[in-house]
Amino acid sequence: MHVLILGGTTEARRLAETLVAGAVPGVRVTSSLAGRVERPRRPPGEVRLGGFGGVDGLAAWLREHHVDALIDATHPFARTISFHAAEAAALTHVPLLAVRRPGWVAVEGDDWHGVESLEQAARLAPVLGSRVFLTTGRMGLAAFAGCAEAWFLVRCVDPPGPPLPPRSEVLLDRGPYTLDGERDLMRRHRVDVLVTKDSGGAATAPKLAAARELGLPVVVVRRPPVPQGVPVAEGPEAAVAWLERIHPSG
Template identity: 75%
Template sequence: MPASAVHVLVLGGTTEARRLAEHLVARDSGVRVTTSLAGRVAAPRLPPGEVRVGGFGGPEGLAAWLREHDVDALIDATHPFAAAMSRNAAEAAALAHVPLLALRRPGWVAQDGDRWHSAGSLAEAAGLLPALGERVFLTTGRMGLAAFAGPALDALWFLVRSVDAPEPPCPARMEVLLDRGPFGLDGERELLRRHRIDVLVTKDSGGDATAPKLTAAREAGIPVVVVRRPPVPDGVPVARTPDEAAHWVRRLHAPG
């Protein structure tokens, strides 16, 4: 790695972040890539390049890290729902005077036959459930299950799918399925049938890895509660693909 290599810090944990690191490491010899992982997943898939695990201590801590490690560009490739981290990244980039890009996969779009119900938060999604079904396939991850743990939902049964085991508070009647995507359509169909699911709850994460559940729900006529993603902080440019993000890095630091 040349001493003059451009240092890019990628706030990762997503498939797009890993693919971006792969792209930059394989094709851009003049780029040094460090990926930061939050450490919430027990056995994450590590990207190529340098990797750090753990938090920064808020925006001031991240800004200090950017300065200390001579970071030339910051890419927020966290999950579309990691709103707090995205806000911290925007504030830290401004404090350290480092260019910031958000890498966000496009959200899902409803198709003919979908029975989608939009919600602005997990709490709002939970409030919709009693009128929609009794057996819930909850695919919002292990964080935020407290929103579905109130006595108003004690009559409902939940199938909770997550990568790692959830911690209390959790729904009163719950079965946990530990699994990691990508998921296939046949498997999602069977899951809905076997557990007699009559309503699905998901975040609008976008991407292909977990989209088959939406097709399976459409085929079965099952309503889907879709939690809307938070907006990217004001003024932060957005790339939709790892290739777009890599192009931004090259253009940002091209000679002249």
């Protein structure tokens, strides 16, 4: 059975590791990485880099490489590839599963402000504070380019390209992060509002706890929906169980 994992996340890498180790007998694993990170952490098994060229390109790849199962384990905000995967899977009759880590849940003491887009976050953040800790990644920073009334600490893995907020400092760093580190960072830069996507997971969650401790408002960009009709698993273990159900003989 040839399994194509649309990856780039911790869950995708863990799933590839589990399958290559033999969790489901007779499986060939190919992981596809978008190539947006300069030094991606390559999972075990076969790896391909770059896009497919839209729905038709992905469908052609599935046919050419005789893919038996497609697993979309991309970032929860990688909306385009998820919808392309759903359309390509339907065209080729390849079973599709989406792997999505659970989103974050507000607890007592949190001051969260939910928005539907980065554009909405850019309008709201300067209303809530004047020194913004922006942790939405380097893609989509153009939404904040017109925010001249606030200062931004922009954290991302790779150097971002223009446009950036006119008053900003770029911090290049990769998680996982710690509560002490996030608290110290916010205090040192006198941050008074945090902006984040609801990515879920433990690696970047300490910033939420730090904001709670410091009494800071948090602008949370809600996730886009998974394409209608696509089954969802919360992690690699559930994805392995799904593969065993659709191909029980291994």
